[in-house]
Amino acid sequence: MAHISVLVDEVIKYLSPRPGENFIDGTCGAAGHTEEILKEIGAEGKILCLDLDAESLRRAQVHFEKSEPEQLIFIEGNFADIEKIIQEGKIFPIDGILVDLGMSSEQLEESGRGFSFLKDEPLDMRYCLRQGLSAREIVNYWPQQEIEKILKEYGEERHAWRISQQIVSLRKAAPIRTTRELIGVVAQAVPAGYRYGRIHFATRTFQALRIAVNNELENLKKFLPQAVNILKSGGRLAVISFHSLEDRIVKNFFRQKARQEEIKILTKKPVLPTVEEIAKNPRSRSAKLRAIIKK
Ligand SMILES: C[S@@+](CC[C@H](N)C(=O)[O-])C[C@H]1O[C@@H](n2cnc3c(N)ncnc32)[C@H](O)[C@@H]1O
Incomplete structure (x- = not known):
């Protein structure tokens, strides 16, 4: 299924891109948000399109081939290195930044990298295939306590x-190589009632695993202060998160920077998708948008 961008109108409202401005889409993905920002900034503005996933970035580039590619600068990289990356992209000043966290529908459903518990695929879960650590390595080689810790902290798995x-017990007999094998292991571990709960028993x-493989929370923590640093005065930052762990990091960071009078919070409460958006795109149901403006 093609990725449907979430909270698009709301992102445009809070980022308020204007003709001639420069933006960073830190999680370009299927480039839906990029495309909307591009419409607003016109021929004079620029967007630095960043993604960890070379395949997603290549598809986004193909999508824009016939329009105005000189306005778009595509860089494969991690938003956790954004200060370094903008030197490479030579894009100044920065009027606005967006990150739309997590994975795209293409990654979930078509990448073949084992993001979905509804498919039988190799256990991988890397956004960037040049990175070493995969879900297979965690599951087959990490000590029990380390696995328990990430399941608790990143999955809030009871x-x-x-x-x-x-x-750890089953991998002694044979390595756990695929999503189906992992689901089998989880099914054997959890109580029967949990297997028929509201959410799939392997969700958490x-x-x-996905958060651990891609170091997602650390990347977000590294990115936020850099994003505020590189924004010009009056520049806007919008973050879309998909679970409470991410949202808490964003909320606390924004509050701290607001207390230090470096930024003004534009969204007192997180902005949520409308009932209509959720009906059209169920994946949007857990999205939360927070935005700030730099003083
Ligand atoms: C939810 S999708 C973005 C969808 C996009 N906004 C759209 O409208 O099509 C998230 C994207 O962020 C990328 N990503 C995740 N962590 C990243 C990081 N630390 N740095 C750069 N890209 C990252 C993923 O590879 C994925 O393509």
Whole structure:
């Protein structure tokens, strides 16, 4: 399924791109937000399009080939290195930055990298295939306590201990190589009632592994102060998060910077998708947008 960008009108409202301005889309993905920002900045503005996933970036480039590519600068990289990357992109001043965290629908459904518990694929979960650590390595080589810790911290999985015990016990017989094999292990570990709960019983395990593989929370923590630094005075930053761990980091960071009078918070409460958007795009249901303006 093609990725449907979330909270597009709201992103445009808070980033308020104007003709001639420069933007960073730190998570270009299928470039839906990039495209909307591009419409607003006109021929004089620029967008630095960044993504960790070379395949996603290549597709975005192909999508824009026939329009005005000179306005778009595509760079494969991590938003956690944004201060360094803008030197490479030679884009100044920065009027606005967006990050739309997590993975795209293409990554979930078409990448073949084991992001989805509904598919049988190799356990990988890397956004950037040049990185060493994969989900397979965590599951097959990390000590039980480390696996339990990420399941607890990144998955908020209440059966973290049982699942980690089962992983370590079963991998002795044969390595856990695929999503289906991992789901089998989780199914054996959790109580029967949990297998028929509201959410799929492997949801939290998959979330935890994906966050650990891609170092997602650390990347976000490194990115936020850099983003505020590189924005010009009056520049805007918008962050879309998809779970409470990310949202908490963003909320606390914005509050701290607001207390230090470096920024003004534009969204007192996180902005959520409308009922209509959720009906059209169920993936948007957990999205939360927070935005600031630099003083
Ligand atoms: C939700 S998608 C973005 C979708 C995009 N906004 C759109 O409208 O099509 C998130 C993207 O962020 C990328 N990503 C995740 N972590 C990243 C990081 N630390 N640096 C750069 N890109 C990252 C993923 O590879 C993925 O393509």
